[in-house]
Amino acid sequence: MTAKMRVAVFKDKGQVEIQEVEKPVPSKGEILVKIEACALCTWEQRIFKGISHVPFPFIGGHEVSGTIAEIGEEVNNERWKVGQKVAVRLLENCYECYYCRKGEHNLCEMIGKQKNQRDKFAGPRGLSEYLSISSDKLFKLDNSLDFEVGALTEPLACVIHSVERAEIEIGDDVLIIGAGVMGLFHTMMCKKRAARVIVSEVDDKRRDLAKVLGADEVFNPVEENSIEKIKQLTEGRGADIVINTTAISKVAQEAIQLVGKMGKVVFYSSQHPDNPINISPDRIHNDEITITGTVSPSISDFQKSAKLLSTKIISPEPLISKVIPFENVQKAFEEAINPENFRVIVKIN
Ligand SMILES: [Zn+2]
Ligand SMILES: [Zn+2]
Missing domain, CATH: 3.40.50.720 (NAD(P)-binding Rossmann-like Domain)
Structure with a gap:
């Protein structure tokens, strides 16, 4: 029997619910990340409000931090160890287009065009218990850093x-x-x-x-x-x-x-x-x-962001308004769109 995990699925605007799907197994070159925290960005808030449009069912969440749970074959296991805290850059890159080769990874021609072959869900999938992802998408965070702060690596990188x-x-x-x-x-x-x-x-x-x-x-x-x-x-x-x-x-x-x-x-x-x-x-x-x-972060911006947070040169704790457990993800979105709040973070595991 295959193992299961929980994901938060957008069924329609204003409707997010927890569903069970198969837990991914890392393939060659991939690392299984146990996601701990996912911040709800303005983009996902606009999807929730119906201002930005995506194909449903959709698994949102692109501001994530977690720990390495399992290392796939052919991953550099000197660099990556189980238990390491990481931030994940979920923006796709082809590494072959004109802009990728100029080092402007945030402008990759393939962003939004690569199709997910795995299942029926679209989206970056940060609102999942686990994510199996190519090791080049991971950025080390200091193991003393709170996951809630680590989840802000992406917005700080932007x-x-x-x-x-x-x-x-x-x-x-x-x-x-x-x-x-x-x-x-x-x-x-x-x-x-x-x-x-x-x-x-x-x-x-x-x-x-x-x-x-x-x-x-x-x-x-x-x-x-x-x-x-x-x-x-x-x-x-x-x-x-x-x-x-x-x-x-x-x-x-x-x-x-x-x-x-x-x-x-x-x-x-x-x-x-x-x-x-x-x-x-x-x-x-x-x-x-x-x-x-300016749009999205390039790879080097992500690296700098992980460093600024890990070394506490930037301490964004005042920007975190609420931390809400995964099972209350619908409530987390309702809180996130309240202009009284700054970032709302979903505690996944
Ligand atoms: Zn964001
Ligand atoms: Zn590209």
Whole structure:
């Protein structure tokens, strides 16, 4: 008889339930990871709310940490040992396309195109008790690290990618729009780059936490005019870097107005809905402005993230609002979409 394990299956929007499936057995080159914690990302929250669409039945979860339970054949068993804590990078890579070969693994042409042959479920499958995966997808975490913190390796890696794209220089005025989990991770990372961090956020509680995590200036864009506020803080220049972590088109447009000469605007968040915005090409020309985006983490960003968490250079505990047992996964999603909460983590095992 084959062993069974539990997975959390999205049956439809707003409906997640625990089901039993066959426990995977590691094939050649694979490692069996016992997943301990899975954080519920904004993407999965949008699937739950029906804003982002996926084929059902679907097993979500891509922010995971766990321990190595079993090592398959032909895995480097000097490097990988049973009991090692790990984070898992669940983004697919072909290692053959133009972008993979340039080292830009987050832009792989095969992302979202590789078909799961194993069973009827689509999705990254982090909300499972076990995952059998190629050893190159694993990143060591220090064995003293809490699994809940380890589960944040992926979101921190996304922010590391963004901060690298922004090419922040020491002392730059960096405006971060929005102080949800992503805005707050940006706050911590930009402080590590010795930037002067200004955070724009409507919610009092989030603004307070931004301050605690090191923001130099915070303001409420409903109470204060953002353009005037940024001018006042930067001797009329505008910010050197503006990072938009919100999904609001109006804010995306304003982000460009808030940047100064030689400035850079980073569109971090995906947009819902993706409304076109107005840009003055002449302003981009005259002020030598760069507008860029950032999506997902590359392999090196993941490596850096696992290191920053393992060495406690970044301590994201304040971003964890709730830890909820696996059997209450439906409740975990309901908590995750509550704007009062930062990250909600499902304790799997
Ligand atoms: Zn994520
Ligand atoms: Zn590729």
